[in-house]
Amino acid sequence: MVLKNNILASMDVSPFDEMQKAVDIVDDSRHPTSKVAATIYGIDQQRPYSISKTNYWPTSIEDKIGTEVSIGNSSGTIHAETACIIKAPYTKDASLCITDPFCPNCAKNIAEAGIKTIYIDHKGFAKDFAERRGHQFKKMSMQICEKAGISVYELHRKEQKLIPILEVSEAYHPYDENPVEIEAVPEADENIFKDFIAIKSQENKGRKLAVAFARDKNRRAFGITAISHPAMGYSSDKDIEEIEHPESKYSFMMEPVNRLLMAAPRNGLHIVNGLVFCSQIPTAREQVNIVGADLSSITIRNMTKARDDWAFKAMDALGKAEILSFYEL
Ligand SMILES: [Zn+2]
Structure with missing residues (x-):
């Protein structure tokens, strides 16, 4: 398997190590049932960076409103993938390792942030909430990735193996009809x-x-x-x-x-x-x-x-x- 990002590869950054960082913190998530973590990594000003986050309630929401209450029709949580993007110094062409299959809202955020590669831990496909969201993942998250030109891999840490779920040609550039x-x-x-x-x-x-x-x-x-x-x-x-x-x-x-x-x-x-x-x-x-x-x-x-x-x-x-x-x- 040839890594697409040669600079990162030459700097000895591997998606297996980056996924491990997410796995290492996933139990820190305060969410009682859906504990998810992610690592974003890439290059900012010629230097590699890596940030890992779990899904979380922003402190002000947790302290003043609590974790049991919805805010309008939204939960008060920030999903791990979106948390990583918001905190990252530079997300264009970055990679994202996630412990679980991602929801369509995060897929849209990942696409808008210019991320090019996603790795999902293979164990994430076995959890029951992944099954509950399986349809949305297959029907919508993956459609969004395909249009945006994002390659998605199932990552097996132990075997150091990547199984392509969606591989997009490097020559593909998404149609950007109305750029920010x-x-x-x-x-x-x-x-x-x-x-x-x-x-x-x-x-x-x-x-x-x-x-x-x-x-x-x-x-x-x-x-x-x-x-x-x-x-x-x-x-x-x-x-x-x-x-x-x-x-x-x-x-x-x-x-x-x-x-x-x-x-x-x-x-x-x-x-x-x-x-x-x-x-x-x-x-x-x-x-x-x-x-x-x-x-x-x-x-x-x-x-x-x-x-x-x-x-x-x-x-x-x-x-x-x-x-x-x-x-x-
Ligand atoms: Zn999400």
């Missing part, structure tokens, strides 16, 4: 941010839009702009049938705040707390992910608009507990 926009801005301050929002709102009238300011490792400031769009590689016209009729409770749509949160590490950027905007109330899952990304406030244009009632319920819960502040523009 990244552009340099003079400074990451509130006044420039407000002007930037006004311009982007004008350009994207009537669409659900999210904007953030972020910094790179040299503290240069950038604006990130995203609208809702189907998962990476999908076309809103050509794949309309599939997008509108998913064979599970999950959606192929990627909400704009989630796109922002994934586009930041994809581009080696760190979102500035306080400089995050959404044209309407983000979904419950987006709100929990904002908290997972260590952000504590969001500016909203239309406080009466949301995809569903769950978003308002989540806003109420996170707002009252003083976990996330919502400011009207």
Whole structure:
């Protein structure tokens, strides 16, 4: 088996070792039934990095709301795969080792973050919750990976063996119909941010839009702009049938705040707390992910608009507990 990423291979980084790091921490997960861990690894500024995370409740949610309560229609947890992406310095072309088959929401995040290879521990396919999610994994997570050009392998640690589940040609480049926009801005301050929002709102009238300011490792400031769009590689016209009729409770749509949160590490950027905007109330899952990304406030244009009632319920819960502040523009 030739490893695709030659730099990592030459640096002696092996998916078997990286998977072991995830396996070593999986029992630390506070989740009573679904204990999952993941390791993301790749190259940032010519140096290899590796980060391992379990699924977890952000401390503020665990302390102020608790682990038994849903936030709108979302759980309060951050899945291990998404946790790894949010904390990673640079996710483009990175690899991810996961103890279990991943859900469609994480598949969309992984695709948007530009990850190219996923390894799943073979033992993850034997657990009962993997069986319960098996259909969603096969029907949706794998479809999303195929479109995004992500190769997926079943990893056997003991035998040091990789069994391909999905192998994508290196020549394949996913169709990026509506990429998240990244552009340099003079400074990451509130006044420039407000002007930037006004311009982007004008350009994207009537669409659900999210904007953030972020910094790179040299503290240069950038604006990130995203609208809702189907998962990476999908076309809103050509794949309309599939997008509108998913064979599970999950959606192929990627909400704009989630796109922002994934586009930041994809581009080696760190979102500035306080400089995050959404044209309407983000979904419950987006709100929990904002908290997972260590952000504590969001500016909203239309406080009466949301995809569903769950978003308002989540806003109420996170707002009252003083976990996330919502400011009207
Ligand atoms: Zn997930």
